[in-house]
Amino acid sequence: MRCPLPEIRHDHESFEALASLHAQTKDCYLEEIxxxxxxxxxxxxxxxxxxxxxxxxxGRRLNTVRLTGAAGGVAxxxxxxxxxxxxxxAELPDSWGAAVSYRRFDVRDDHHFSGYIERxxxxxxxxxxxxxxxxxxxxxxxxxxxxxxxxxxDTRLGIFSCGQFFPELERFDFMVTDLGVxxxxxxxxxxxxxxxxxxxIVWATEAHNTTKRAGVPGGLGLKLLCEFIEANGGCLRxxxxxxYWEKKGADISTAALGHxxxxxxxxxxxxxxxxxxxxxxxxxxxxxxx
Amino acid sequence: MMRKDIAISVxxxxxxxLCVASGDGQKVYERLASVLAEEHGAVLSFHNxxxxxxxxxxxxxxxxxxxxxxxxxxxxxxxxxxxxEDAALLKRVVETxxxxxxxPERFEQASRDALEEEDAGA
Numbered sequence: 001m002r003c004p005l006p007e008i009r010h011d012h013e014s015f016e017a018l019a020s021l022h023a024q025t026k027d028c029y030l031e032e033i034x035x036x037x038x039x040x041x042x043x044x045x046x047x048x049x050x051x052x053x054x055x056x057x058x059g060r061r062l063n064t065v066r067l068t069g070a071a072g073g074v075a076x077x078x079x080x081x082x083x084x085x086x087x088x089x090a091e092l093p094d095s096w097g098a099a100v101s102y103r104r105f106d107v108r109d110d111h112h113f114s115g116y117i118e119r120x121x122x123x124x125x126x127x128x129x130x131x132x133x134x135x136x137x138x139x140x141x142x143x144x145x146x147x148x149x150x151x152x153x154d155t156r157l158g159i160f161s162c163g164q165f166f167p168e169l170e171r172f173d174f175m176v177t178d179l180g181v182x183x184x185x186x187x188x189x190x191x192x193x194x195x196x197x198x199x200x201i202v203w204a205t206e207a208h209n210t211t212k213r214a215g216v217p218g219g220l221g222l223k224l225l226c227e228f229i230e231a232n233g234g235c236l237r238x239x240x241x242x243x244y245w246e247k248k249g250a251d252i253s254t255a256a257l258g259h260x261x262x263x264x265x266x267x268x269x270x271x272x273x274x275x276x277x278x279x280x281x282x283x284x285x286x287x288x289x290x
Numbered sequence: 291m292m293r294k295d296i297a298i299s300v301x302x303x304x305x306x307x308l309c310v311a312s313g314d315g316q317k318v319y320e321r322l323a324s325v326l327a328e329e330h331g332a333v334l335s336f337h338n339x340x341x342x343x344x345x346x347x348x349x350x351x352x353x354x355x356x357x358x359x360x361x362x363x364x365x366x367x368x369x370x371x372x373x374x375e376d377a378a379l380l381k382r383v384v385e386t387x388x389x390x391x392x393x394p395e396r397f398e399q400a401s402r403d404a405l406e407e408e409d410a411g412a
Binding site for chain 1: 306308345349352364370377380382383385386387389
């Protein structure tokens with residue numbers, strides 16, 4: 001089977017293309033599948049986390065996956081973050097020095113994930129100049145996203161991540177994808193609410209809603225992310241099942257996907273030139289916490 | 291038995307300056323819950339902790355509100371060596387936990403879970 005992919009950006013159409021690839025291949029077993037990137041003139045590096053999740057599932061069903069046609073900037077991007085090396089290409093150095101490698105983690109790998117973030121992001125040589133408050137907030141945001149995937153996805157197939165700095169555009173992109181049950185099913189199974197895919201994402205991002213197991217409160221992680229993105233002027237995107245949700249600064253837009261995505265994607269786009277001071281609230285005295 | 295204030299170093303319990311995982315929060319929760327169950331006080335130190343998430347704090351501290359009363363926690367737990375931004379995050383986690391356990395069904399379920407854990411450990 002040959003599956004051509006178009007340009008892959010951070011937009012609804014691109015997630016639609018990936019969800020369609022999943023729909024096309026989800027019943028394949030012991031097949032040869034060629035993902036043709038020949039028509040893809042652009043590929044956002046961190047979107048490897050979403051594509052990698054779909055391809056990992058194909059491999060689990062004993063299909064042989066080949067990526068063909070990647071050329072020019074696309075080949076450089078997908079080699080620089082190590083993605084193509086998972087599919088038989090040689091591992092090449094990151095020529096722009098701006099990639100955060102494509103990786104897969106199991107839900108118990110939180111310490112490995114922490115090491116990866118520290119090594120590839122926080123202590124990397126040539127990290128763009130950013131105020132310490134901003135670095136702390138986006139590091140915190142990435143860990144919140146990973147924790148959400150660990151706590152809510154019920155995935156046994158893993159969590160995929162990838163990122164990219166754009167020093168000239170003063171932008172940093174990072175994506176986490178899980179191959180879990182998705183927000184809609186999670187909310188239905190744990191809370192008994194029957195929501196559509198888009199409404200399920202909206203529900204999960206609203207204050208104090210949580211599907212965490214009994215006894216442990218929650219419902220703060222996505223809210224903190226939303227607050228950070230609003231203050232930073234960046235963008236947060238969530239794709240889960242058949243829903244697409246995007247928050248750019250304070251503006252939220254949603255759309256349905258024609259086919260379901262097999263899990264949940266959380267994508268973070270941070271303005272690294274932001275010099276705003278980040279405080280969760282007015283100074284809190286430690287005497288006044290409980 | 292005389293009440294003691296027992297120091298708990300989060301860095302020592304977790305073994306890392308990055309306190310981000312819910313599983314690590316559970317280790318801190320278990321220490322805190324044991325101290326409170328023995329009617330002692332806990333001084334929770336965040337010395338050398340560089341990163342905290344709400345997921346970690348929900349499990350480490352927020353969960354206490356399902357087992358102990360607000361008054362009991364306020365009189366028995368104190369926090370030291372915490373950055374102001376982290377204190378603000380902990381305060382939000384505590385507020386969320388109080389709201390969460392105001393739902394009697396959740397509080398009862400948490401109490402049942404705690405009893406089952408104790409029975410299993412007995």
